[in-house]
Amino acid sequence: MLQVRNTYRMDKRLFFLCAGISSCLWWPWLPAVDLWLPLAILCVAGWRTHPAVTAFILGVAWVLCFSHWQLSWLKTTHAVDNSHIITGRVIDVETQQSGASRLIVGLTHLQGQALSPAPRILLSWYGHSSPPEPNDTFSAITRLYPPHSLANPGSFNSARWLLGQGITARGYLTGTLTHDAAQPDIRDRLLARFNQSTHGLTTQGWLRALSFGERNGLTPDDWNMLRALGISHLFAISGLHIGLMAGLGWLAGRLTGHYTAGLLTALVLAAGYAWLAGFGVATQRALLMLVVWLSLLWWGRYWNGRRILLVTMTLLLMVNPWLVLNLGFWMSVLAVAALLLLAGGRGRYRLIRLQLGLGVLLLPLVMVLFGGISWLSVPVNLLLIPLFSLVLIPLLLLGCGLLLLWPAMAVPVFQLLDHVFTGLTGGLHWLAGHFSPWSELPATWQGLVLLLMLLPLLLLLPGARWLALALGMLVVLALWPGPAWQVRVLDVGQGLSVLVTQGDRALLYDTGNRFTSGFNMADGVILPLLSRLGITRLDYLVVSHEDSDHSANRHYLATQMPVVHRWGAWARGMPCRAGQQRQWGRLTLQMLWPVSPGGHRNNDSCVLRITDGQLAVLLTGDIERSAELALVGRQPVLQSQLLLSPHHGSRSSSGTGFIQAVSPEWVVHTAGFANRWGFPAAEVEARYRNAGTRQLVTGREGMIHLVAEGAHWRRIGQGRAGPWYQHLATWRETGRNPVRPLE
Known part of the structure; x- marks a missing residue:
């Protein structure tokens, strides 16, 4: 009994130490490093009387010191904002x-x-x-x-x-x-031999990902398929693969008749595979757990799975506390925790029950991290995990071993695997394409799904009746209709994209940029936001002009969701012309500029005013001073409570006369963080400040979200949301994190 109690106490301290380190995920700012001293005093004072609390404080102190140690060079060397x-x-x-x-x-x-x-x-x-x-x-x-x-x-x-x-x-x-x-080291030479032996094979990228952890050969379509079927973990070398190698090593070592030989062979093969895969976070965690477990077996001691997991987490986080910021670390830890929870029980269908339970328990995590669920994930994994574990991975590692000993004999092994993977990946792509198993869930529905999954557990708590009533009220609030209309100025770096919504109807003004690296603001910002809001089509997609930071994603967006009306710089669409007016629900869309369609110059930008009769927003694209003057002379009504500053706040725009004509209460400068043009210009900020206009910059504030309330706009959120690591630029300059709007 005493031993069980001591084990519980140790596990409790390890848990609270990891919890203290993990608390940095939610710190609103990074405290001063001098705080370590009072924290250390608290640890010394409370170690005997409150060991769990002391362990938590120790974790906080360690991650605080580590963070300042890693970031100190940004302040002391003037490393950023200058060329070096x-x-x-x-x-x-x-x-x-x-x-x-x-x-x-x-x-x-x-x-x-x-x-x-x-x-x-x-x-x-x-x-x-x-x-x-x-x-x-x-x-x-x-x-x-x-x-x-x-x-x-x-x-x-x-x-x-x-x-x-x-x-x-x-x-x-x-x-x-x-x-x-x-x-080149041994691994580099082995990888070169692998590339030579698999040259010309259709599935070389898949084989390389599964053996060396090099996933550059997988295409975006491949990744979409893996996500759709919920099998990305099979190609991220982790505990499944390391455990398999340990098992094979154990069996091979036991053939010698020596217990220790089995342990050593298991460790050598598992460590060799982890080395081959490049020692990623998941392989580190799995290998460390294996080392602890094999050491206990050799020592003749027994620890339960919970203790092994906690010791492994503690060792990893003491070496690198920032692992708590790595989503792969938490996926690995929670997957192991779910396995430990489900490991009990016997019977013929134990493996099936284990996989089904694992899929269900990890469902909330997958939904929160990736914004949706795959309804085919569990059955596909039921088939593929045994196939990978018993056939494909052993064959692949046999081929890699032959590369060291007899390279010529590795070629037929890889060719056999290529035939298998060609059929397998082709079938998986067909399955993902024809059944579309991935379902994006709006934020509201994600919350409701989580509530439904937690409800059976919550009802077991004391006062469950009142808790159920509170949950019911949360559901009602989540489904309650929102404001009449809303404007979201998206943070798309140095570019422009504005989403205007009324209910589930949406208008998008400009699409942000796309880059030669393959990253684009449609996939990175716009589509995730639309999915989160539950918007499945665009009533209007307005493209102000041809500049890539405004128009680069227009055609791609039109392939990803229905677009009812295309307005502006489209080859086949309605060109912008001053005087056009459309009624869109309760809102009136007024096109104020240009006089004649152009689309290729800044001053050809479509200037769109959206109003409900008392509240208005003016979207101006990249117009400059000459277009502003012409616009003021032509239009009797420019007044708008919300203005997007022309040309991102460039000194070539936002003349005094234009500002007076619009008379905005709010102005948003769509300028990227640390942009090379210095937008918004200091003189432009001064003009708006003199006019009494409240200013916001997307590069500093993030997405600007305003909702209509009578004759005024109400802002949702204040400053760049999120914990300390979202504000490192401000921390470096001032040592504090709050980012305040320009007054």
């Missing part, structure tokens, strides 16, 4: 579908000054020559920026992703000053 000569070693290279590359670099010197600790940075390669390879060292001139992400509901949080990878700055390269190529 950098020297570093390439850690990893990711080649994208467009041919562009991204380099993860360990930075050793900045302007000749050695850095400690050596920070990781992410550099986009735009040079005409091939980029440096992993382990190469180089020096180059670049300008670095702190981690920053577009702030829109449903958008990918790149700031969190960067820190979760240990990356504390990003920049771009067009070439190098010096470049010292590294000698």
